[in-house]
Amino acid sequence: MHSTTVTAGIDVGGTKIAAGLVAADGTIVLRRESPTATAGRLRDPGLAGTTAAIAYLLAEAAARGLDVAGLGVGLPEYVAADGLVTSREVLAWDDQPLDTLDTALKAAGLEDIPRAVGSDVRCGALGEAAHGAGRDLGDFLYVSLGTGLSSAFVVDRTVWPGARGEAIALGEFEVPASVAPDFAGNLEQFASGRGIGDRYTALGRTPTPGAREVTALAADGDPDAAAVLDTAGRALGTVLAAAVRLLDPSAVVLGGGLGTTDGPVSTALTRTYTALTAARPGPPPLRRAELGPDAGLIGAALLPVRR
Numbered sequence: 329m330h331s332t333t334v335t336a337g338i339d340v341g342g343t344k345i346a347a348g349l350v351a352a353d354g355t356i357v358l359r360r361e362s363p364t365a366t367a368g369r370l371r372d373p374g375l376a377g378t379t380a381a382i383a384y385l386l387a388e389a390a391a392r393g394l395d396v397a398g399l400g401v402g403l404p405e406y407v408a409a410d411g412l413v414t415s416r417e418v419l420a421w422d423d424q425p426l427d428t429l430d431t432a433l434k435a436a437g438l439e440d441i442p443r444a445v446g447s448d449v450r451c452g453a454l455g456e457a458a459h460g461a462g463r464d465l466g467d468f469l470y471v472s473l474g475t476g477l478s479s480a481f482v483v484d485r486t487v488w489p490g491a492r493g494e495a496i497a498l499g500e501f502e503v504p505a506s507v508a509p510d511f512a513g514n515l516e517q518f519a520s521g522r523g524i525g526d527r528y529t530a531l532g533r534t535p536t537p538g539a540r541e542v543t544a545l546a547a548d549g550d551p552d553a554a555a556v557l558d559t560a561g562r563a564l565g566t567v568l569a570a571a572v573r574l575l576d577p578s579a580v581v582l583g584g585g586l587g588t589t590d591g592p593v594s595t596a597l598t599r600t601y602t603a604l605t606a607a608r609p610g611p612p613p614l615r616r617a618e619l620g621p622d623a624g625l626i627g628a629a630l631l632p633v634r635r
Contacts, residue, residue, distance in 0.1 A: 332357070336385040336399045337629025339448060340364070340378055342371050342418055342475050346621070347381035349389055349396075350629035354459035356622060358388055370420035375428050382429065386436040398442040398632030399429055402451030402624045404476065408493040411445045418476075442632035448472070448624050449496050450487045452583050452617070453480035454634070455627030457487070460618040461581045469577040470617075471498060471568065472624075474584030475538065477516040477523075481575060504566040507559055515567055519560035521586050524593075528556045543591050554592060561596025568597070569604035572612050583617035 334349040334357055341364060348359040362381065367373035378401065389396045403425060406415040411426050413419075421428075429443045446454075453470035456462045462470070462482060470487075471479045477499035481488045488495055499516030508518065517523045521539040528542045529535045531552050536542055539560075545553035568580055580601075586593060598614060605611035617623050 332393075333395045333397050334389060335397050335629040335633055336382070336389070337451075337625045337627070337631075338378060338381050338385070338399075338401045339451065339624035339628050340372060340401065340403050340419065341448065341624075342404060345372070345377050345381050346625045347385050348622070348625050348629070349385055349394060350626055354455070354619075354626050356626070357394070358385070358392075359622075359625070360384060367420040370416070371418055373420040375419065375421050375423075375425060378425070379428055379432055382432040383436070386432070386438065390436075396438060396441060398444070398629075399433060399438075400444045400446070400451070400628040400631030401425060401429060402446055402448035402628040402631075404448045404478075406492070406494050406496070407445055407447045407450075407489075409489055413445065414493065444631035446628065446631050447478075447480075447489075447493065447496050448628075449478040450480045450489065451625075451627030451631065452619075452623040453482050453487045453581075453627065454630050455619050455623040455625070456581055456583065456617050457482050457485050458630055459626060460623060461615045462579070465578045467577050468579045468581050468615075469568075469571060469575055469612075470581045470583060471587060472584040473520065473564070473582060473587035475521045477520040479571075481577070498567070498571070501567050503563050507563045507566060515563060519563050519593075524556055524560050527560075528553055531556075539586050539593065543593075546592055557592035558596045561593040561598075562600045564593070565597040565600025565602075566604060568601050568614075572605060572608075577612050579612050579615050581615045581617055583619075583623050585621065588616045588620060 339346040349357045404418040449472045479498035501515045525538040
């Protein structure tokens with residue numbers, strides 16, 4: 329009897345930690361999701377939730393007779409090419425996450441298997457390049473639009489990290505003046521799921537956590553909610569059209585919960601992007617990520633074996 333070989337992948341987000349054992353063809357053999365703990369404005373203090381997810385996967389693999397070929401973790405931070413995390417904007421980490429992985433693997437007697445850490449959006453792009461909407465493309469721009477906003481560029485089926493591992497910051501772009509000339513924040517604060525909730529709340533309404541709740545209010549006829557969603561989509565469509573002029577990708581793949589969902593943001597984004605790229609011969613099409621919320625998890629599992 330031959331045992332099945334899998335890779336352990338973990339996608340750490342601001343609201344949840346998704347962990348899974350992934351087969352070579354991208355099939356998720358086992359999946360578990362847990363909420364991300366908070367520590368003030370930061371998340372997963374001491375990476376305790378990440379460590380628990382690793383321990384769970386390794387124990388389950390052993391119980392099921394599965395061979396673990398590697399461990400990959402995607403984090404919502406800047407990560408350099410050597411796997412060192414260079415920011416502390418979302419996670420309350422103290423020791424380098426690579427050291428956390430080493431400790432967890434040693435505890436399971438698997439210290440010799442490959443391990444890797446990467447930015448979560450690059451993991452999502454890698455997953456889509458291998459098994460999703462980008463598998464037939466040599467290059468594409470991947471945009472993760474959910475609670476936050478970030479991006480990654482895939483060239484020759486390889487995710488481009490940038491010189492310092494920081495080529496992910498679409499959310500740091502300015503909001504187009506054609507959409508909101510007086511907005512002082514960046515694109516993530518304006519058009520991400522969290523940003524949409526914050527902008528609606530700032531109008532003096534009941535505190536609203538994100539785009540899902542604002543979308544429900546718009547569907548009930550709230551004109552302020554509808555305006556917040558429409559301007560978010562228009563801003564995103566305008567910035568993506570500019571990114572296409574710079575990068576000239578074969579396609580733009582939209583991932584994340586908000587990027588793969590029908591609604592006012594998607595409608596305004598598509599309408600604006602189409603209008604602004606109409607003059608181009610064969611403008612890059614917008615594609616939706618096919619792996620849905622599991623793109624980052626599957627891509628994280630690919631990190632150690634691809635390296």
